[in-house]
Amino acid sequence: xxxxxxxxxxxxxxxxxxxxxxxxxxxxxxxxxxxxxxxxxxxxxxxxxxxxxxxxxxxxxxxxxxxxxxxxxxxxxxxxxxxxxxxxxxxxxxxxxxxxxxxxxxxxxxxxxxxxxxxxxxxxxxxxxxxxxxxxxxxxxxxxxxxxxxxxxxxxxxxxxxxxxxxxxxxxxxxxxxxxxxxxxxxxxxxxxxxxxxxxxxxxxxxxxxxxxxxxxxxxxxxxxxxxxxxxxxxxxxxxxxxxxxxxxxxxxxxxxxxxxxxxxxxxxxxxxxxxxxxxxxxxxxxxxxxxxxxxxxxxxxxxxxxxxxxxxxxxxxxxxxxxxxxxxxxxxxxxxxxxxxxxxxxxxxxxxxxxxxxxxxxxxxxxxxxxxxxxxxxxxxxxxxxxxxxxxxxxxxxxxxxxxxxxxxxxxxxxxxxxxxxxxxxxxxxxxxxxxxxxxxxx
Amino acid sequence: xxxxxxxxxxxxxxxxxxxxxxxxxxxxxxxxxxxxxxxxxxxxxxxxxxxxxxxxxxxxxxxxxxxxxxxxxxxxxxxxxxxxxxxxxxxxxxxxxxxxxxxxxxxxxxxxxxxxxxxxxxxxxxxxxxxxxxxxxxxxxx
Numbered sequence: 001x002x003x004x005x006x007x008x009x010x011x012x013x014x015x016x017x018x019x020x021x022x023x024x025x026x027x028x029x030x031x032x033x034x035x036x037x038x039x040x041x042x043x044x045x046x047x048x049x050x051x052x053x054x055x056x057x058x059x060x061x062x063x064x065x066x067x068x069x070x071x072x073x074x075x076x077x078x079x080x081x082x083x084x085x086x087x088x089x090x091x092x093x094x095x096x097x098x099x100x101x102x103x104x105x106x107x108x109x110x111x112x113x114x115x116x117x118x119x120x121x122x123x124x125x126x127x128x129x130x131x132x133x134x135x136x137x138x139x140x141x142x143x144x145x146x147x148x149x150x151x152x153x154x155x156x157x158x159x160x161x162x163x164x165x166x167x168x169x170x171x172x173x174x175x176x177x178x179x180x181x182x183x184x185x186x187x188x189x190x191x192x193x194x195x196x197x198x199x200x201x202x203x204x205x206x207x208x209x210x211x212x213x214x215x216x217x218x219x220x221x222x223x224x225x226x227x228x229x230x231x232x233x234x235x236x237x238x239x240x241x242x243x244x245x246x247x248x249x250x251x252x253x254x255x256x257x258x259x260x261x262x263x264x265x266x267x268x269x270x271x272x273x274x275x276x277x278x279x280x281x282x283x284x285x286x287x288x289x290x291x292x293x294x295x296x297x298x299x300x301x302x303x304x305x306x307x308x309x310x311x312x313x314x315x316x317x318x319x320x321x322x323x324x325x326x327x328x329x330x331x332x333x334x335x336x337x338x339x340x341x342x343x344x345x346x347x348x349x350x351x352x353x354x355x356x357x358x359x360x361x362x363x364x365x366x367x368x369x370x371x372x373x374x375x376x377x378x379x380x381x382x383x384x385x386x387x388x389x390x391x392x393x394x395x396x397x398x399x400x401x402x403x404x405x406x407x408x409x410x411x412x413x414x415x416x417x418x419x420x421x422x423x424x425x426x427x428x429x430x431x432x433x434x435x436x437x438x439x440x441x442x443x444x
Numbered sequence: 445x446x447x448x449x450x451x452x453x454x455x456x457x458x459x460x461x462x463x464x465x466x467x468x469x470x471x472x473x474x475x476x477x478x479x480x481x482x483x484x485x486x487x488x489x490x491x492x493x494x495x496x497x498x499x500x501x502x503x504x505x506x507x508x509x510x511x512x513x514x515x516x517x518x519x520x521x522x523x524x525x526x527x528x529x530x531x532x533x534x535x536x537x538x539x540x541x542x543x544x545x546x547x548x549x550x551x552x553x554x555x556x557x558x559x560x561x562x563x564x565x566x567x568x569x570x571x572x573x574x575x576x577x578x579x580x581x582x583x584x585x586x
Contacts, residue, residue: 030515033515033546034515036545036546038546038547041540041547045505045547045549046504046505046513046515046516047500047501047502047503047504047505047513047515047549048501048504050504050505050513050515051501051504108499108500108501110499110501111498111501112497112498112499112500112501112502112503112504113498113503114503114504114511114512114513117501117504149448149452173486173491173494174481174483174486175481175494175497175508175509175564175568176480176481176483176509176571177474178494179509179511180470180473215448218448219446219447219448219451220451222448222451222452222454222455223446223451223454223455225455226451226454226455226458226459227458229455229458229459229462229463230458230459230462233459233462233463233465233466234462234465234466234469236466237469240473241574241576242509242510242573242574242575242576243509243510243511243573244480244481244509244571244572244573245473245478245480246472246473246478246480247574248469248472248473249469249473250574252469256462316575316576316579317579319510319576320507320509320510320511320512320514320518320580321514322514324514325514392579392580397544398516398517398518399517399543399544399545399546400544402544402546403544403545
């Protein structure tokens with residue numbers, strides 16, 4: 001049985017597609033600036049392009065998580081959303097806050113704190129928006145007929161994400177304290193509570209796509225999110241090695257962040273094992289590709305590439321270099337972008353009633369975007385390692401090194417073009433599905 | 445074989461223990477005896493410099509203590525490395541600064557703002573960064 005109020009998820013997913021395209025556009029502006037083609041410098045300098053690029057990433061992923069929640073929670077709780085009108089109000093206000101923030105960045109209106117550039121007055125609107133979203137989700141969940149582990153883990157992730165936004169709103173006179181608590185937001189989001197959201201969506205998709213018993217999947221979901229918090233909370237310490245706080249973080253951060261890949265490894269093994277164990281052969285193969293792909297790529301990007309530079313002995317050289325950009329791109333792509341694209345690939349055919357999921361364009365979109373992102377990661381990695389050697393070991397001047405490694409950004413732009421082609425094909429497929437209908441949801 | 449309730453206990457128990465340890469370590473880190481940032485030397489001028497640093501999103505291009513945009517030079521120890529005069533010239537330049545081809549935003553800062561920025565960067569330059577300052581500065585001897 002499906003619920004008509006799930007339709008609201010479609011519009012969150014549509015917002016995702018729009019913001020993703022804008023994010024990639026600003027990524028290209030940054031890529032070209034790195035090879036000296038900075039003709040837009042007077043209108044969109046690098047710091048503006050970077051703030052827009054990273055903030056759009058956060059907003060489109062959050063819109064995707066919210067859309068996923070609006071799709072999954074009614075089905076898990078076995079009731080309609082408590083208010084569809086308020087969900088649309090929440091969507092429109094989220095889009096308006098996002099647009100005002102991005103426009104403001106072009107006029108030097110921001111906080112200038114990495115990833116948390118949204119100015120203070122808009123922070124309050126974000127809080128109101130998220131409270132409305134959480135109110136709708138919690139009211140639906142707790143007045144529903146059942147409360148599943150999948151729904152609880154997903155909701156817990158969203159609730160903690162909202163709470164953890166608050167330390168980022170406090171002003172500190174000291175750059176050290178400011179940086180320390182900024183990581184409470186950024187690290188504990190992406191290497192903590194967002195993994196709960198990812199785990200919740202992954203568990204839901206595996207239940208639907210493989211037919212494996214819910215009890216088995218949800219048991220392992222607890223183990224995975226347990227490993228996530230066990231390693232990820234104290235793993236925050238890897239951001240504290242060299243920002244002016246006590247040396248104890250060198251040990252604590254080193255030990256616990258070295259354990260962080262375990263959660264991602266468990267996630268990848270879990271997804272592949274459930275796929276093999278499953279007796280159900282769901283016809284939506286492309287959703288399965290994105291789902292399994294997300295678990296595998298997140299292990300490589302977030303787990304292995306994170307581990308590669310997480311120990312203090314290595315990080316003292318790689319900290320503040322393009323090695324971080326290498327890890328960041330593949331980790332965000334695998335863990336969060338791919339899981340959002342997975343839930344969209346699963347939900348949109350159900351909402352629109354058009355079962356056109358196994359055409360070649362969808363598969364081509366998957367492979368082009370994945371191979372393109374892998375190429376981008378390698379380009380960032382080679383540039384980063386060369387930067388570490390030349391700048392940190394040979395003590396060459398920053399700009400001399402940047403000029404030496406600029407060729408890798410030509411490769412990066414070529415790979416980004418392939419990646420973008422895949423994303424554009426995905427969006428064209430999304431548009432071809434058309435809009436959701438009540439009839440489709442009733443018969444899904 | 446692990447049951448679902450045991451798995452839930454592992455999740456909730458592990459989360460509670462590590463969260464409490466994290467809070468404990470945070471409190472420990474900010475005890476005055478463990479301060480590595482010379483917080484007592486942080487004066488009004490340096491705090492104003494931090495506000496200017498944030499208002500202009502300098503971190504969007506530069507890095508400071510290794511955190512930022514990786515597009516422009518690391519500014520930890522920049523006063524020691526370049527001297528106050530150079531930093532002042534960059535901040536007050538009437539044209540976009542870019543001696544090696546990569547342009548900076550033209551800020552044309554007044555004397556008061558420039559002095560605040562220099563005070564802020566000087567204060568950052570004196571923080572004990574657990575050895576990172578020795579790696580990141582070409583003046584440092586490993």
